[in-house]
Amino acid sequence: MEKIFTLIITIALAGSLGNGYNVTTGTEKLIVEIGKNGSFTITPKVDLQETAQIELFNDKYEIASIPSEVDIPSNSSSPVSITVSSLSVGVCHISMNTTSSELGDLSGLFVEVNVVQSSALSIVVIVVGWIYFLAWSVSFYPQVILNIKRKSVIGLNFDFLAYNITGFVAYGVFNVGMYWIEPIKDAYKAKNPYGVNPVLLNDVIFTLHAVLITAITIFQCFIYERGRQRVSIISRVILAGMWLFALITLIITAASSGSVITWLEFIYYFSYIKLGVTLIKYIPQVYMNYRRKSTEGWSIGNVLLDSTGGSFSLLQMFLISYNNNDWASIFGDPTKFGLGVFSIAFDIIFIIQHYVLYRDQAPSDSSGENKPLMKNEEYTSSGSIINAQ
Incomplete structure (x- = not known):
């Protein structure tokens, strides 16, 4: 198991922290x-004329012990192995420095050492991560398939869809910026x-896929029967406020060239929009089910897969915390943990609505949508009354 684990880590994390440096390390973590x-390796990228000495520094000596220095032989491109002895569970960082003019400045080069309770459990953490990734990714499809079968979107709340597309677009901006845009990555x-x-x-x-499938679901709302459903006024106001906030911060960031609001901060604002959306997006659908006394048109498959993904996500958080003896990663970040529990x-x-309260119940009106209770009274998609006379 240990050999398999070492192989996985080597393949997954092998790379170079040495971009811009004259040495590379075999792993960054x-x-x-x-x-x-x-162990990790240090490999020179230049042919040394003289033997070079690299000093190694550890920011937490109680976590792991390392040699204080290592010699890089001249006229050799072979990697030099550095042995790391674990002492206690936790994370430390090994940084480097050298007086060799041939190697240059290594002050920004480091390797993160993560001492864990069990290497096998680290593999379990990875597997659990892929399980919830797949569960969340597949969770979009039951609703799309249900809409196709019914040729109707009555029962699917339009406010929920509006919040969902906003949340995933915002989350997509954050993820794409953090993963692909070099200036933002450098700032981080x-x-x-x-x-x-x-x-x-x-x-x-996941995010790009979520935007695509949510857009397809919204497109279904235009081609299938939808009754009098629409996005409610209050949701339009909330969503307009979110995008107005994004636009204003964009203008300030661009106009100030990042001196007032940095581009990194601007990207993080989109993650806050996603968090805000997650807090409120389910409320209209719950209320709509309550008003209709039915979950017809709302896919329970979506819910079951979403809860599976959420449960495995929380499980992964607990496994990581235990394996790293770092419970602050959960309770020190109540936002992430709280949102998982909230969902x-x-x-x-x-x-409960689907299997207990409204089990096998048709909507309270025969058409599958709310009928007016008063003359000229209509319902928004969230079930609130508008245009009553």
């Missing part, structure tokens, strides 16, 4: 099981010199 040793690195970019390729793929709570409400 080394995972070592407590009580065992690990400058602000967090030992930090690892929180956005991975699967985050980008699952709404999924539970939907499940």
Whole structure:
């Protein structure tokens, strides 16, 4: 198991932290099981005329021990191995420096060492991550398929769709910016010199896929029967406020060339929009189901897959915290943890509505949408009354 784990880590993380440096490291993140040793390599990118000495510094000596220095032989391009001995669970960073003019400045070069309880559990964490990634990705399709079968979107709340597309577009801007735009990545690195970019390729793929499928679902609202459903006025105001905020911050950021609001801060504002959307997007659908006394038109498959993804996401957070003995990563970030619990709570409400409260019930009116209770009275998609006389 340990050999398999080492192979996976080597393949997944092998690369170069040495872009712009005259040496490269075999990994940017080394995972070592407590009580065992690990290693990384340093390889010169230039032919040294003289033997060069590299000093190694550890910001947390209680986590792992390393040699204080290493010699890089002259006229050799062979990698030099550095042994890391684990001492306690946690994370430390090994930085480097040298007086060799041939190697140049290495002050920004480092390797993150993560000492964990179990290397096998680290693999489980990766597997769990892919499970919730797949569950969330597939969760969009049951609603699309249901709409096709019914040739109708009555019962699917338009406010929910409007919030969803806004949230995923905002999240997409954040993920694409953090993953692909070099100036933003450089700004994040400058602000967090030992930090690892929180956005991975699967985050980008998931978000772009979510935008596409949500757009397809919205398109279905134009071609299938929808009754008198529409996006409510209050949702239009909220969404307009979100995008107005994004536009104003964009103008300020561009006009000030990043001196008032940096581009990194601007990108993070989009993640806040996503968080805000997540807090409110389920409310209209829950209320609509309540008013109709039915979940007809709202796919329970979407809910079950979403709750599966959310549950595995929280499970991964707990596994990571245990394996790294870092419970602050959960409770120190109540926003991320709270939103996960919040989403699952709404999924539970939907499940109760579908299987208990309104099980096999048709909508309260025969057409599948709310009929007026008063003359000239209409309902928005959230079930609120408008145009009553």
